[in-house]
Amino acid sequence: MITFLSGGPGSLALIRGSRQILHDRDIAVIASTAGDSPVSGGHVAPDIDAATFLFAGILDTGRWWGIRGDTYATHNHLPRVAGSEPFPIGDRARAVQIARMNLLRDGMTLTEVVQVQCRAQSIGATILPMTDADAGVLIDTGTERLPLFEYWVAAPAETEVRELIRTATEPAITDEVRAVIEASDAVVIGPDNPARGTLSILDCAGMRDLLQDRFVVAISPFGGNTPPDPKNAALMYAAGERPTSPGVSRLYRDIVDLFVQDFHDPDDIPGSLRLETRLLHDRQAESLAWDIMAVIRHAIS
Numbered sequence: 001m002i003t004f005l006s007g008g009p010g011s012l013a014l015i016r017g018s019r020q021i022l023h024d025r026d027i028a029v030i031a032s033t034a035g036d037s038p039v040s041g042g043h044v045a046p047d048i049d050a051a052t053f054l055f056a057g058i059l060d061t062g063r064w065w066g067i068r069g070d071t072y073a074t075h076n077h078l079p080r081v082a083g084s085e086p087f088p089i090g091d092r093a094r095a096v097q098i099a100r101m102n103l104l105r106d107g108m109t110l111t112e113v114v115q116v117q118c119r120a121q122s123i124g125a126t127i128l129p130m131t132d133a134d135a136g137v138l139i140d141t142g143t144e145r146l147p148l149f150e151y152w153v154a155a156p157a158e159t160e161v162r163e164l165i166r167t168a169t170e171p172a173i174t175d176e177v178r179a180v181i182e183a184s185d186a187v188v189i190g191p192d193n194p195a196r197g198t199l200s201i202l203d204c205a206g207m208r209d210l211l212q213d214r215f216v217v218a219i220s221p222f223g224g225n226t227p228p229d230p231k232n233a234a235l236m237y238a239a240g241e242r243p244t245s246p247g248v249s250r251l252y253r254d255i256v257d258l259f260v261q262d263f264h265d266p267d268d269i270p271g272s273l274r275l276e277t278r279l280l281h282d283r284q285a286e287s288l289a290w291d292i293m294a295v296i297r298h299a300i301s
Contacts, residue, residue: 001126002296003184006051007032007197009064010221010279011190014292016054016061017285021293024055024124028180032197033110033129034137034166035149040078040085042097043104046149047197048114048129049096056121058092065153067092086147087154111174126180130201133171137164137200139238152196152231161234164195170205181210186296189218191277193228193243194251195235202255211255215299217292218256219277220245223265245269258295 002022004015006029018027031047038044046065053059053067060068070090078084089097096117103113109132118127139151140163146155148164181187189198202208222228228236228243241247245261249269252259259269262277273295279285 001026001028001180001184002293003028003030003180003187005030005032005187005189005198005201006047006192007034007194007199007201008047008190008192008221009050010192010219012050012054012059012061012064013279013285014188014190014219014289015051017279017282017287017289018293020286021289028126028128028184030128030130030177030180030201032200033131033135034197034200035147035152036134036136037147037149038101039089039097040083040094041101042089042094043101044089044097044149045100045110045129048127049093051127052096052114052118052121052123055118055123055125055127066090086150109174111176128174128176128180130173130177130207131171131204132174134168135171135200135204136167138167139163140165148196155231157230159231159234161231161238164235164238166200166203170203173204173206173210177204178206178210181214184214185300186215186217187211188292188296189216189252189256191219191221191279193221193232193235194248195239196232199239199251202252208255215258215296216256217258217260217295218248218252219260219275219288219292220248220262220265221277222248223262223267223277245272257299260292 029051031051035046050065058067060066070092075088110129137148138145223245233243236243245267259272261272263274
């Protein structure tokens, strides 16, 4: 089994490519809950939902969140009844979020809720939240504190990011997360900005120690001729590093066995593997997945 730490669209694209060479039952996804927040009576969990929607075949891969072809009747009607939301929520996605909130209020853990909703959508992969504790991240802009996902999808690109504020200190990983990682042949950290979600997974109590005994591959989201967008850059600076592959490598240095960077990356990291990491279409994602799986099979053989 291969476990992916998922905290953004890069991981999702790689997972989609990996499904061409792995059975869903051989894939596990540990999703960041850094972007979770309550909105309009529902429990918004963007990284959990994106993973489940991907395996259910309904993910909007143009945005890498939400449901493809969803409608927005409720969101559009809210202003007519003195209501508002920080970002658009589709009607079908809202149903998932309302159901999740109701199950949580009934006493289920977040892990249990995700398992119930995965079964309801006939998902064969294992999808788990990184923790059952409250582990959201707030963005301190200097004038307000925005939930991470609200900042990512709704704040202007030039919004200042002074600090990443975690709502919990070292939330614990669950027994289910521990069991999945211990049963995995390897753990893959996809090409996502670490500050957007992956660091929140790694900062869960026990996670970094657990990964010491696994073969871990991390892929840089930066490099090549395209500069990072302003929000990616701002989040990395707030995490204490520059938006570059060396910056990412330093954030992962204690748990990664193999670091992958793009062919065109101008920065040189000793010991890294150079591959085509730009995932602009399905063929590139599948090709990168083949390369990563070949490395893993060689390493564990």
